[in-house]
Amino acid sequence: MLKRTDGIVLKSTVFGEADLIVTYLTSDYGLLKAFAKSPRKIRSRFGSSLEPLTYSRISMLGKEESNLPRLTQSDIIRPFYSLREDFKCLLNISEILELNLNFLPERESHPEIFRLLLNMLTKLEFNCSNRLYYLYFKIRFLEITGYSPRLDACGRCGDTVEHGRPAKRKNGGPPAHHNFYVSHGSIICQKCIAEGDEPIRLSTSALRFYRSLLKWNPAAIDRIIPPESLLSEIEGIINSHIRYVLGPPRSSYGAVRKDTARIAL
């Protein structure tokens, strides 16, 4: 049976001598793996259309329930090759690709995530150093897939967290904050405070900003310039949460980041 859909290449794995197994995020079938015959040969008809991040119109041939349909055609709609040429940018995007590869089940349609990824790549093509784009993607992705950290109420007693109020200062002391526990994936209130686990502090303003990000339209993101400290605070929580949910094998990825920072690309 011939299937046609639009897809973004997330990853390709070498198979045999010159073949590839390409993992796509498609608009109709969600995460999908396809077998491509001889794309590594110089005169392959696939050309550069199987490179990561390429958005293309693909045709596949295979039985209805075939695990690995054969890719018969791939026409580039948008190559996004400028994103692949910037090492630092590709590193940041790799994190996004990893999220898709690890959180999404195969062959389950996620048109909302497909649109989110496509929108983000389009925005990043013009400015790939905007940290807010990456953060926005992660927060929205976790929300759509149901892996969001719980930041609206205490993870134990369920009491609603008061995030609407401005940060209070008591006698000139530090601003009021909430304690986020990675192992609980949630904020825990003072009453139910967990023992043994080191919490991450989350300021009231960061919490408010996080809530706003969930509501804002992606088109509005360009117009927002939040303070770096606010971004770092939410990034810290979201990245720790993702690392906790995904498990340890991401340490090698951290090494690339460290090395990149060292040579200050």
Next chain:
Amino acid sequence: MTQGIIENLITQFTKLPGIGRKTAQRLAFFVLAMPPEEAKGIARAIIDVKDKGRFCSVCFNITDTDPCGICSDQSRDRSAICVVEEPSNIVAVEKTRSFRGTYHVLLGALSPVDGVTPDRLKITELIRRVQSDNVREIILATNPNTKGEITARYITEVLKPLNVKITRIAYGLPIGSDIEFADEVTLTKSIEGRREM
């Protein structure tokens, strides 16, 4: 239906790239019909390559002597190093007979999604070579795909402070192909890399 030793030989042949069951069967029966010395010669060559094959301590090419034939060849230009991903790439470049310098094999390419980090490649060894030998030019001949490209860019950044000339092999259309069948990225790159005639 074949059984026993013949079946075992067929199964072993199918482990080779590009060999299906039918070809494996043909090869197995061909080996069976061969003079014993020739068949043993093939077996011995496979055993030798596994027993004696190792990486050259200078360029990390696969060799049975250390340093390898290319690194110990005095007629080679030691001031130019061609950086490749795999030892098989050296064979391809050597076939062109257009390069008389030496090589450096990285034994892979950077891939953040697969967790292939710079410390898993022979990049530190390349930096050491550039620092200790009188190297004039580094030719980056990694594959023209995403992994090869970011590896080339990473090496460029790492080697920049060492004041060595760094060049990248050209992108473009394969000879004998047709422009109308080229994809837009390849064609864009070949237009960007055009040269005056």
